[in-house]
Amino acid sequence: MSSSTSPAVILVTGGNGLVGSALKRVIETKPIGSRFGKRTETEQWIFLQGSKDGDLQDLNQTLKIFETYKPTHILHVAALVGGLFANIKHNSTFLHNNLRINDNVLWASKLHKCKKVISCLSTCVFPDKVNYPINESMVHNGPPHQSNFGYAHAKRMVDIQNHAYHSEFGCYFTSAIPTNIFGPHDNYNLDNSHVIPRLSGEDGKERRSEWLNKF
Template identity: 35%
Template sequence: MIVVTGASGVLGTALVAALSSSGEEVVGLTSADGDLRDAAAATAVFERLRPSVVFHTAGRVHGIMGNQKYPAEMFLDNIRININVIDAARRLDCRKVVGISTVAAYPAGLRLPIGEDEIWNGMPHGSEEFYAHAKRAMLAQLQSCHRQYGMDYAYAIMTNLYGPNDRFDIENGHVIPSLVAKFHAASREKTAVNVWGTGVARRDFLHADDAARALLTIGKAHSGLFNIASGTTVPIGRVVEILSEVSGVADVEWDRTKPDGQLDRSYDVTRIAQLGFEVHHTLETGLAETYEWYASRYPDVRL
């Protein structure tokens, strides 16, 4: 049996669907199944299911504003969840854990594109540093369990994901879900869209369905660290242009008093490409699909 934690999130829902479509026996865990911050609750869930493989996508996630407002919670909640999930899996003889990390775990100021072996070569960017440290600690835990107990692992370093079932939090969310919610609100209320920064910062965006396909490949037979990314960066301004076209909202106001974050992030995708991974969603089609999904379900969406 395969268990996916965080199964109600943008990646978790895509991954459960992909695993089910491939014929795997899969159970998706959400917060309704227990609070993974609590060691006893995590142990109880894993004792009941006794999975052979765990895809650990659960965690507390915010964008730049959320990371700045809640640094302690971002660190502590994610540390607790990671420790409890991985330790429960290890104690119950789980064969493999695939830990889902983030490109925020990489040090700031590295030469681009960033390869997997760079992860310990400096401090992460200050805009997300405590979340990043929690994700780095997860890698250390996986590596220690492999060394002492022989538990197999993979550590998937995710770029900026987007898609249906995301958390569309305007104030504290990641850039794409936040912008989707902003453009939809502006469309409803006939107002302008306020966007942080200048729009010049470049990011690598990947649809959750594409990320899920990459994880299936890793989960089957591969170990170690893998960048999961499209291999292409676009400026935030281009995302704004696409959502403006999709939503019909042309009035955009840039708040240049707000931070851009790191100005460029690109990642070496050689390892995952060598396993045959290719991106299926273009940014244009993926954003249109995500906006339409959100608009068709509003207000019954995750915030």
């Protein structure tokens, strides 16, 4: 991500979350010039630490972040996330909040002429009824599962926005669809977590019992 004319400034949204904090650990520990380390000593990485750095749901605050750091590249991993039960209860909230976050980040990236944006999607974007194996060309081949359709459609919209920004403005916006992410800084709350983090840990047996009793 380096630039031939000036040092690259990589802004990571959601820098204190599961994915963002993992990226931070890698960047801070891998040797410069290695596959996963900084490209150069002058390359700068900015990890946004949640709402204390600005609310990405607010366009003015988002623009202020971009004006402050003047990023050349964006790793967009910020999102309102939750587990099965949270999504079932709050599909509208997950749709509304994530649409605003994604729209503001991509619009600000366009206005500030960022060279590249990589957004993090989710496997929930794939259709509920689909033939396996699956690939990214099948994302829009049917509706997502009803349990988290709000979050899924918000993430699908990023893919549409990427294509639209490239078509109209020539922006280099793309996405990655990782699978089953878990690790340090995950959410272990019974109602809001995903299955793997909720059932792991020292009290995993008790957690499994509590989680299964939810059904």
